[in-house]
Amino acid sequence: MAGGVLIVAEHLERRIAPSTLELIATARPLSRALGDERNARIAVLGHGVREIASHLAGYTLDVLLLDHPALAEYTGDGYVQALRGTVESTKPRVILVAHTSQGYDFAPALAGTMDLPLVTNCLAVDLEGDRLVATRRLLNEKVQAQVEIRSDRPIVVTMRPGAVKAMGPARGMMTVTEVPVTLDPSSIRETFVRLERPQVQDIDLSTADIIVSAGRGIQKKENLALVEEFAKAIGGVVGASRPLTDMDWLPKTRQVGQSGKTVRPKLYVACGISGAMQHVAGMKDAGLIVAINTDPTAPIFEVAHVGFIADALKLLPATLKELKA
Amino acid sequence: MPLNLVVCLKQIPNPDLQFQIAPDGKDIRRDALNYKLNGADEYALEEAVRLKEKNGGRVVAVTLGPKRTEQMLREALAKGADEAVRIAWDDPAAFDAGKNARLLAAAVRTLPHDLVLTGVQSDDYVNSATGGLVAGILGLAHASVVTRVAVQGSRVEVACELEGGLQRVYTLPLPALLSIQFGANTPRYAPLPAIMKAARQPIKELGPAALGLSNWEAVPLPYAFGIRGLSPPTAKGHAEMIAGSVEEQAKRFAQVLREKGFVRR
Numbered sequence: 077m078a079g080g081v082l083i084v085a086e087h088l089e090r091r092i093a094p095s096t097l098e099l100i101a102t103a104r105p106l107s108r109a110l111g112d113e114r115n116a117r118i119a120v121l122g123h124g125v126r127e128i129a130s131h132l133a134g135y136t137l138d139v140l141l142l143d144h145p146a147l148a149e150y151t152g153d154g155y156v157q158a159l160r161g162t163v164e165s166t167k168p169r170v171i172l173v174a175h176t177s178q179g180y181d182f183a184p185a186l187a188g189t190m191d192l193p194l195v196t197n198c199l200a201v202d203l204e205g206d207r208l209v210a211t212r213r214l215l216n217e218k219v220q221a222q223v224e225i226r227s228d229r230p231i232v233v234t235m236r237p238g239a240v241k242a243m244g245p246a247r248g249m250m251t252v253t254e255v256p257v258t259l260d261p262s263s264i265r266e267t268f269v270r271l272e273r274p275q276v277q278d279i280d281l282s283t284a285d286i287i288v289s290a291g292r293g294i295q296k297k298e299n300l301a302l303v304e305e306f307a308k309a310i311g312g313v314v315g316a317s318r319p320l321t322d323m324d325w326l327p328k329t330r331q332v333g334q335s336g337k338t339v340r341p342k343l344y345v346a347c348g349i350s351g352a353m354q355h356v357a358g359m360k361d362a363g364l365i366v367a368i369n370t371d372p373t374a375p376i377f378e379v380a381h382v383g384f385i386a387d388a389l390k391l392l393p394a395t396l397k398e399l400k401a
Numbered sequence: 402m403p404l405n406l407v408v409c410l411k412q413i414p415n416p417d418l419q420f421q422i423a424p425d426g427k428d429i430r431r432d433a434l435n436y437k438l439n440g441a442d443e444y445a446l447e448e449a450v451r452l453k454e455k456n457g458g459r460v461v462a463v464t465l466g467p468k469r470t471e472q473m474l475r476e477a478l479a480k481g482a483d484e485a486v487r488i489a490w491d492d493p494a495a496f497d498a499g500k501n502a503r504l505l506a507a508a509v510r511t512l513p514h515d516l517v518l519t520g521v522q523s524d525d526y527v528n529s530a531t532g533g534l535v536a537g538i539l540g541l542a543h544a545s546v547v548t549r550v551a552v553q554g555s556r557v558e559v560a561c562e563l564e565g566g567l568q569r570v571y572t573l574p575l576p577a578l579l580s581i582q583f584g585a586n587t588p589r590y591a592p593l594p595a596i597m598k599a600a601r602q603p604i605k606e607l608g609p610a611a612l613g614l615s616n617w618e619a620v621p622l623p624y625a626f627g628i629r630g631l632s633p634p635t636a637k638g639h640a641e642m643i644a645g646s647v648e649e650q651a652k653r654f655a656q657v658l659r660e661k662g663f664v665r666r
Contacts, residue, residue, distance in 0.1 A: 214631075387647075
């Protein structure tokens with residue numbers, strides 16, 4: 077069976093990335109629009125990963141297993157060369173990849189190497205005849221764009237994690253087909269050395285019930301004292317958005333977001349944080365989100381339950397006074 | 402070993418601003434925008450200059466865009482780039498990352514390059530695509546979301562950031578392309594004499610002919626790209642927005658904290 081949708085699964089240390097299950101949910105309406113809901117496949121690349129392939133076969137789609145010792149660790153070259161054959165033989169209309177660190181290493185390299193069209197970081201995709209229509213967000217989430225791509229070549233699409241609800245497993249297992257991999261290990265130029273884990277010598281944000289986070293809106297490192305005072309008054313700990321840990325105002329362990337900690341506290345207070353997608357991905361499931369920002373169009377207000385259009389440097393001390401009154 | 406370093410830079414509208422949609426719905430209004438060097442590209446530039454300082458070599462800063470980008474290129478010269486190149490395609494929007502990457506790749510091909518650096522994403526269109534595309538088109542080894550770079554002879558060791566603070570360490574042979582992550586280093590400020598000097602330095606312009614094209618529309622693409630329309634995002638927010646003076650807001654904030662049981666009194 078050719079055409080349809082090809083999903084590239086992502087996994088690390090024998091765990092399937094949650095974004096892969098979202099890609100399955102994205103693939104269904106696409107393959108339906110192409111005339112056959114079953115015409116979608118999941119490609120699992122790796123070595124000794126049959127268990128992952130079998131698990132994914134429980135999600136109503138056929139699984140292609142590309143097993144090769146040279147795929148034991150992700151490399152851009154290894155993945156591109158291994159998948160190339162599958163793309164040529166199955167001729168998918170759409171190739172779905174998650175917009176994760178690995179996804180945006182792999183997807184553009186595949187598109188560049190195979191001369192394929194590419195559209196990335198999509199919130200939604202749709203097929204209308206020969207056109208793929210993608211919904212994207214630009215300029216710090218302040219502008220929405222609909223982009224269309226027309227091509228007779230497979231279109232590579234990366235989907236923003238969290239944009240669609242993940243698919244749950246269905247009844248019945250589909251098949252796992254082992255695909256022979258033609259791969260010359262000496263042509264893989266990236267050599268994997270090791271996986272590094274963050275050093276934990278600080279408080280663990282992911283277990284905190286109350287987090288008061290600071291962003292660029294607090295303007296100066298000295299103003300962190302105010303955020304700390306406020307956090308202490310309500311029994312919380314201080315977190316931060318990426319720019320602050322990049323500037324070493326706070327240790328890396330305090331960073332909330334995609335590349336830092338994912339947190340689910342009962343209360344999250346965002347002070348002067350605009351709410352870029354990388355940050356929101358790490359805190360959107362908090363019980364109560366209070367956002368303080370001077371910019372009424374800041375995307376943080378989209379995920380907040382309570383929003384204050386205010387300067388956190390003024391509102392925090394005023395609220396402290398109010399709490400002591 | 403002295404290194405030929407190429408750093409790809411993008412000038413973007415300051416994303417902290419507010420934006421309006423142009424009357425035709427195909428672009429933002431650009432008449433009163435304040436432009437700056439893309440955030441991640443500042444780190445890519447700094448990394449390139451540090452690699453030059455450590456290993457010897459040259460840094461060429463390349464951009465794609467209208468005349469206004471010269472200001473950004475001069476900033477790059479003042480911060481340590483040796484040469485600046487502008488691909489003189491004047492499309493103010495340049496939405497199609499695939500076309501941009503093909504033009505950049507064509508320009509990089511004309512320059513000696515051991516390492517090509519880009520930022521991990523541009524904060525205006527957030528594609529995170531250009532670097533990987535250029536690597537694929539030019540057949541370069543590549544690594545993305547790089548937080549650490551060390552050149553060792555004819556190879557480079559890099560740390561690539563994953564979700565949740567994990568990093569994968571790789572070594573790859575030169576020539577290679579790296580997309581540099583925010584926070585990879587501490588970008589420097591340009592000293593005043595260097596700013597003065599950069600103001601007088603020439604900027605090389607590449608027209609379509611220099612890239613082997615008859616005109617800017619002649620870039621061979623395996624697809625047709627179009628912007629169907631831009632719009633303000635469909636508000637899915639459900640926040641209770643609290644207006645008023647800071648005192649009134651503070652009263653309400655304290656009340657919320659008490660009602661929800663986060664403070665006792």
